[in-house]
Structure formats: structure tokens, C-alpha cells
Amino acid sequence: MRAALVLAGGRSTRFGDRDKAVADLAGTPMIRRVVDRVAGVVDEVVINCRSDQEDAISDAFADAEVDPAFAVDREPDAGPMAGIARGLEAVSAEYAFVVACDMPFVDPAFAEHLFERAAGHDAAVPRLDEWFQTTQAVYRAAPMREACLRALERDDSRIVAPLSDLEKVVLDREEIERVTSVETFENLNTREEFDRAVERLRGDGR
């Protein structure tokens, strides 16, 4: 069993006054695009968000084949790593592909590769250069959740904090580029980035 955990509990402050998760990206709400891309490689989909986002995000899946489960933050604004911990509570699969809602170019073949690489380990985490791509990685749900809770307990809410507690496989740039292109990690933070992505998607007929 494999899960996708989509992180959407952020405030989209760089984006403006709307929630980027449900912003219309070339005809499809961005989070729906992310889920549609990865649905084929997972058995369940969990979305982590704040309670005030749930209705609008649910609406984005009204006519979808997948029926995502919601793991709503008990405490909002505690950061993405707390969101991962919350989301993993709702995951029944052993492994979860964690992905941010603002990565509409996420490559399902890369998610598949991460699941394969994570097998028998606590995590498979890409690292392009010095930075871990923690919001596009596969984690074994139970140890990752426990590592997150331990880090939060010691007031360390950094997204990399749980990694040191995990027996993980790290994918370097060479391995990443053998399987996919770095477009998979592209995240849309500003209106300008979003508008450029719309043009690209329209240009490719996507």
C-alpha cells in the first residue's frame, strides 16, 4: 500500500490574498492537478490543510475519481513539518509520497522511483545540491511521524529536523536526472510564477 500526502496548510502569502492550493491553473485547481498526476501510483490520497480550507479544496475534487481524505491541522500555522506529522496520522499505507500542493509538474514516474528506493528504509529523499527536497519525498509513515513529533517536542519545527532520525536513502542530482527533470520540484509561490506556468501548460496543451 502506498499513499500520497499533499501539503496544503500554508497561507500562500507570496501568492497574494487567495489560497494558491485551489487557484485555477490553466483550467484546473492547482491541488487537483497535483493529485491527478500522482493518483495512478498510489492507493490512497490524504490532504493536509487548515479547517477553513477544507470546503474549497473538497469542491476541487467534486467530479474527481479520487476521493481524498482530509487531515485537518489541529493547530494552524505550525509549519509544513507539523503538517506532515498531522497528515501521516491519516495515512494507512506503510509508505507515503509527500508532495506540496504547489508542485503541479510533479512527475509520477519519479514518485514511483522514490517508492522503490524507499523500500526497506525509512525514507527516500532527493537532494539536488545542498538542499533536501523534503516536500517531494517518500517516507515510511510511522517512523517519520514519530521523528516529526520528537522534533516538534524539542521546539524544532524545521522541515529537515526529522531527517536526522531516519535511516534514509538520499538521491543525488545524477540519479534524479536519470529518472526525471528538475521541473518535478518546481513550486509556484508568486502570481508571476503561476502565470508563467499557465502559459507553459497552455502552450503544451496540458
Ligand SMILES: Nc1nc2c(ncn2[C@@H]2O[C@H](COP(=O)(O)OP(=O)(O)OP(=O)(O)O)[C@@H](O)[C@H]2O)c(=O)[nH]1
Ligand atoms: N499544515 C501546514 N502546512 C504548511 C504550513 N506552511 C506551509 N505549509 C505547506 O507546506 C508547503 C510549502 O510551503 P510554501 O511553499 O512556503 O507555501 P505557503 O506557506 O503557503 O506560501 P508562503 O506563505 O508564500 O510562504 C505548501 O504545500 C504549504 O501548503 C503550515 O504552517 N501548516
